[in-house]
Amino acid sequence: MIEVENLTVEFGRGAATVRAVRGVSFTVAQGESYGLVGESGSGKSTVLRAIARINPEFGGTIRVNGTPLTSKRSRDEARRMQMVFQDPYGALHPRHTVDAILREPLEIHRVGDKDRRIKAALSDVGLGPEFRFRYPHQISGGQRQRIAVARALILEPEILLLDEPTSALDVSVQAEVLNLLKRLQRERGLTYLMVSHNLAVVAHICERVAVMNRGRVVEELTASTLRGGEPAEAYTRQLVSATEGYDREAVRGYVTYE
Amino acid sequence: MSAAADPQGAGLRAWLRSPSPASTWQARAQRAYLGWVAFRANPIAMAGLLIVVALVLAAIFAPLLTGSRGLDPDLPNRLLPPSAEHWLGTDQLGRDIYDRLIWGSRVTLYIVGLVSIIVAPIGLAVGTLAGYAGGWVDTVLMRIVDIFLAFPRLILALAFVAALGPGLENAVLAIALTTWSPYARIARAEVLTIRKADYIVAAEAQGASTWRILRKHVVPLCLASVIVRLTLDMAGIILTAAGLGFLGLGAQPPLPEWGAMISTGRDFLYDQWWVPTAPGAAIFLVSLGFCLLGDGLRDVLDPRSGEA
Amino acid sequence: MTEARLLEVEDLRVTFRTPHGPVEAVRGVSFSLGRERLGIVGESGSGKSQTGRALLRLSARNGRVSAKKMVFDGIDLTNASERTMRRIRGARISMIMQDPRYSLNPVVKVGDQIAEAYRIHTGASARKARDRAMEMLETVRIREAGKVYDLYPHQVSGGMGQRVMIAMMLIPEPDVLIADEPTSALDVTVQMQVLALLDDMVRERGMGLVLISHDLNLVASFCDRVMVMYGGRVMEVLEAGRLHEAQHPYTRGLLNCLPSLEHPQHMLPVLTRDAGWLEEAR
Amino acid sequence: APPADTFVMAKDVSDIITLDPAEVFEFSGGEIIAQIYDRLMWFEPEDMATLVCGVCETYTVSEDGKSITFTMREGMTFESGNPVTAEDVVYSLRRVVKLNKTPSFIITQFGWTPENVDELVRVEDGAAVITITEDFSPALVLNALSAGVASIVDMKTVEEHATDGDMGYAWLKNHSAGSGPFKLQTWKANELVSMTANEDFRSGAPGVKRVIVRHVAEPGAQRLLIEKGDIDVARDLTPDMVAALESNDDVTVQTDAKAAVIYMAFNQSDEILSNPKVAEAIRYLVDYRGMADTFLKGQFKVHQAAWPEGMWAAYNETPYALDIEKAKALLAEAGYPDGFEIHMDTLNQSPYPEIAQALQGTLAQAGIKVEISTAEGKTLWPMYRARKHQLILAQWSPDYTDPHSNLDAFAHNPDNSPEAKLTGVLAWRNAWMDEDMNAMVVAARNETDTAKREALYHDIQAKLMHEGPYAILFQQTEQAVMRAEVEGFVSGPTFDLIYYRTVSK
Amino acid sequence: MTDTNSAAATGKLPAAPRALRATASALVSLALTFIGLTAITFVIGRVMPADPVLAVVGDRASEEAYQRVFLEMGLDRPIWEQYLTYLGQILTGDFGTSIMTTRPVTEDILRFFPATLELATLATLIGCVIGIPLGVWAAVNQGRWIDHCARVLGLAGYSAPVFWLGMLGLLIFYGNLGWVAGPGRIDIYYDGLVEDPTGVILFDAAWHGEWEIFWNAFSHLILPAGVLGLYALAYIARMTRSFMLDQLGQEYVLAARIKGASEFSVIWRHAFRNVLVQLITIIGLTYASLLEGSVLTETVFAWPGIGQYITTSLFNADMNAVLGGTVVVGICFVGINMLSDLLYRFADPRART
């Protein structure tokens, strides 16, 4: 479904170049969910944004459904692939009602039967019709993230790109959103590519996980290896250990990768 | 409050405060209502609103409020001091100053209205386009804006009026042409802060065209700050119009434009103080009204100021 | 070790005036703190931060703080004058804030900000303060302290900024440190390192630490005691080590909804809130 | 307060653009050069109706009236110390003709051109001799030689400062080389003109050592300055200010008749206005008295002929007064019983907008709806000169003290075609040509008998008053307000007949 | 505000080329602005109904005299050709000669501009010295009556027609109370008594130790400067208040309080330093706009400033003077903006790198 080969992304020019992604390759099968983990600045979001063509310039090839992506985004692509952002507070236009937010993709792609679809989308993400005319500031963070998911799903795409969809949320709300994502994937057979720096969250959703560090994939492993088995890389082990809570002795042994 | 005792009032209030609005309409009404509640709590802003409303009422009901249109000279009765018959006295041609002020409110509103509908769209269009498109479009547009900014304002207005010929419309047009540039800057600055926002990116990811993003996403967000700035600038606009009037380039006689009234009345300040003072006070009051209103609006509309 | 009570709070309330009527952010919180690590957990909006700020009497302008008792080292904080409070703030009770990006003055060198904190309370000379600040930077494990001293906040990374913040708040050697989600902006590994640092302070100086967080696992593994808050009230106070055995449905709910590496679940149990909890807690 | 030997005057002098007598054609500039330069002919302050010799001792007119010989006074010097000679006189006149600036027509109308002037204006036996080629009355010629263009400049000094053979044109714009009662110290445009006394002036040293004319545009500011005693004379106070100051013992008000007239002109290329009945009706729709007694009081008086009262050959009849009924009848006869709409242009400084509004009020009573446009002169004149107006309200003042000056402009139009572009002529600007009138003006110009000439001018004025494309409304009077201690400020009818040298305090 | 985009884009270049490029781009922007300014003014001058030829020859001139000057002034040539000629002239430092004053425009500007400079500088100073503390004070007491009073006072300064205030001020302080001197820059009989190499009388008089003249000039200056200053004050106070409110709500202010910093230090050492950074631009803009010359104030106070010069020139179709004046004012504007950008960069470490 998604094939990424030797992806590189650079920002800036000349001496100021930041090489954010340096030759990343992986494939995601149809209906699979694939996770990217790593520390802040390791290039996770950049990979996602390159696939979504938010940063249109990249090196290497990305194929979706077998077709290589060009740097010009086509409108049809939006129907196939959608993205959910990290910050539910920033991803919704503050002056648009939920209704307007959900209506917009339908208008852009000239899809008919708008009212029914909007109602259906709301109920899909577990929100009642009373939310339809609210503004983003009138609903909670978890509910906002659901709206963002609803917007991404309203065009019925096959692929969902998720950039830390829960890291801004409270634990209890995080659980709601994670459940929703799981349910939708099961019901619709969606393909997920999810970024997070919380290993537990990634392992909860994804079958396979790539660990990134400084623009490269350092290790690719399955969720079960991550859980039970020993990750091969020290870096991954350190990440795992940090997820497990504070351990004075373990912290002493941390290495900084710079 | 009496509204609480009134069941219908209470019902309306409940409707307005209901946490889950049932329609877009209700949601809008609620926003307006809550804004209004915040606004009402601000005495300064209310004072501003009161003044502006009074101006509008004066303009609408001018025929009822006055005894004459204040246009016909009445030479024997010139320069009468304020009295029961002439509340604000009469001017150098014997016209009732109060009548002229009231009719002049129409002119003032006309100026204010016309400038607003010219300045805001131009400023918004240029600013949002420059900010959103970036690159050479931005560079070119901003250079133009800079040129207009660097031009001495009154001079530019004067030049335009001189070129177009004196008269109220032309004066207003000239003012508009000299006022739009800061709006473009504001709008651009605003766009630059939101251009990278996720909701814009999200809209792009939906496949929205540039035009659609500007219209539906960017402009609505800049509008608030532009409107606020516009009300704050209103004082300046009225005063520039008055300045053009002062230099004899604004409204043509006998139109009771306030600036022109001060201008022609200024020679009487020392002996018949009421002639220039009445229009001066009117301009002062209305400018103050707009300033206060703008300040209040900013507190209500702009989440960055105030704590509520 | 927990015998000497540094801070005693009884029935603390914080109410905010808003256009929509009063908001009760904290409704009758009581606790005491010794030379220990006390964790405060709870979901967002449960009043954790406001409790912390109330102790320093730095609630927002529209807020009102009241308490039956709020005593620090024999000083009644409810009635203390603004002067007394200024002497207490920083020097005796200090607070680390969530996000270094916003909590450091952008136009003042980070080193000077640390030195200022020292000078306010000791009246030391500029030289002396600089030396102390430099030492402090080393204490929070910043290499090349001399170089970092002259940087501005935007030039330091999030992790480094957080350490600067910690250095700034620790330099007057306070008796009580309130850390309000000191690590939520950081990478997990950096987060652990920062916690280790705080841990050292408590151990070496006998400081009282209040750690506010919503990460239950973290608090459980780091603190001595944990206070669980919901809706401005304290639901229960537990020994940290026994957090996972908590009985309160709210605490349980919070614990259960965390995805876990060790115990994969298909669906996560979602917290169901009960208005009755607030009544019980009275 | 100013020192006792310094005379400070506040006046709007923004119109000065040059102080070269061959070029000065503005009111303030004319007033200044009258203080700096002596002229060939002159009016003495004691009697401003009699033309007398200036730099000349005597003059003789030849038999045929075509040549005049001027013998020079002895012992006069320029500010440089050079003696004033006939050479200077001839140089000055030739210079005007050769530079050919706007006011040069005052003397070139005698038939002088840059080519023939060296011959027609010359020195003979130490006297200056001029010869004219046109049939002008010698009285008219002598009168014209009292205008600013007949100022005598110091040939040597001017030639010293000449560049590229410009006869000192560039230099003299803001320097002086005269033998008048004062010499120019500085002229800072829009700020001040300052002059110092010429102790050797032929009629004796002026009463003060220094004169400063300060540019103060706002009458209100002038008013404050005079009340506080920071200036000695305020020249531009409004009538209402003057009225208010009358009770103030510290100041006195001096009122002098001026030669400027305010008129309304009707463009004859406009269909409505070319109807003589309409013009006549409008003349009855002016509230002459009402205005002159209220907001114009003290500054303008009613005058309805083209040549002002107080001048030789003035015609002082005022047959018109506000008469709405008569006007309505005339309009009905003309075919406009319900009136019409018309556009009036005027200047934007007081009192023009006020007069225009008063006119608007009275014309409206006969159904004529007037729309007013006000503009700066520099904007108004191009339109007027291009005949693009309908009604225009403006002012005219004579260039020299002979009635020909005004009547040539108001009444004489040799070629009415648009291509003729006689843009300096009011009759042409209003597209008005009357063959009889043309003949009458020429006859009066050439008449040598003074009494006959006067009668001719009366006829012209009477005819023009009823048939011309004008409604002449007012004649100016100037009110100068001065500190009580100021004495001897003499202000004559034309803008350059103003004497600073008689002032003392 | 000049564009900082270009500088930001090159943000990570090594220091020397960056400074060079910044200077180069500033110069290019200056040149473009300059060309735009002159071009617009030029076009305006040509479409204006006021006739430059008449300004020279007077309204009674004959057609022949008119035509001669028309040709002399080169008005028969196509407008772009005239413009290019003019540009070429300016580049050699020659702004031409003013019709109105008969002097070279450069000389005129050197005479009128210092008067405006003097006025604008003092007005801005007044605005800053009173406006900033007032704004800070209002912000600190937000919502209290002190704040309301300060705001209304500030807004009042912003709302009153400047010429009206000026006339009233003259009447009261000069006419009635006699505290200050009247219209004009200096008492007329002092005129020309000191050499004025800079044209700024206060400075020149002080330089020569002519204190009598200094005080006389000062007493002429203080009223118009006060009137303009009130306007500057109103604007500055209002912006200060709003910036200050912003800053006082920031977390770092809370952090400073937590440290135990005194209220004074919180306000001035912490919040105000950040406000100052934003204020630099505002003050720069205010100063620049005052340097345009306030035509109205200059008229009321008979102040021979650049604003009046350009306006009268405009009315007299004296386009050389208008062009020269506009270019100078425009350059001042751009220059001050560059300066405030520079100061901004100096004051704000975030903008430095």
Ligand SMILES: Nc1ncnc2c1ncn2[C@@H]1O[C@H](COP(=O)(O)OP(=O)(O)OP(=O)(O)O)[C@@H](O)[C@H]1O
């Ligand atoms: N527009 C940009 N211009 C320059 N550098 C950029 C840009 N966007 C990202 N980078 C840099 O690219 C690198 C990777 O960034 P990216 O956002 O992909 O990291 P991430 O793994 O998503 O981190 P986080 O967990 O913080 O979201 C970082 O060093 C970042 O500074």
Ligand SMILES: Nc1ncnc2c1ncn2[C@@H]1O[C@H](COP(=O)(O)OP(=O)(O)OP(=O)(O)O)[C@@H](O)[C@H]1O
């Ligand atoms: N200035 C204020 N005005 C009104 N309400 C406020 C104000 N400050 C805080 N609150 C409210 O007080 C309640 C408690 O806030 P607090 O910041 O203590 O929550 P928290 O437990 O720290 O949450 P989080 O984990 O999200 O930081 C919230 O409901 C919040 O909305």
Ligand SMILES: [Mg+2]
């Ligand atoms: Mg990211």
Ligand SMILES: [Mg+2]
């Ligand atoms: Mg908090």
Ligand code: NI
């Ligand atoms: Ni700029």
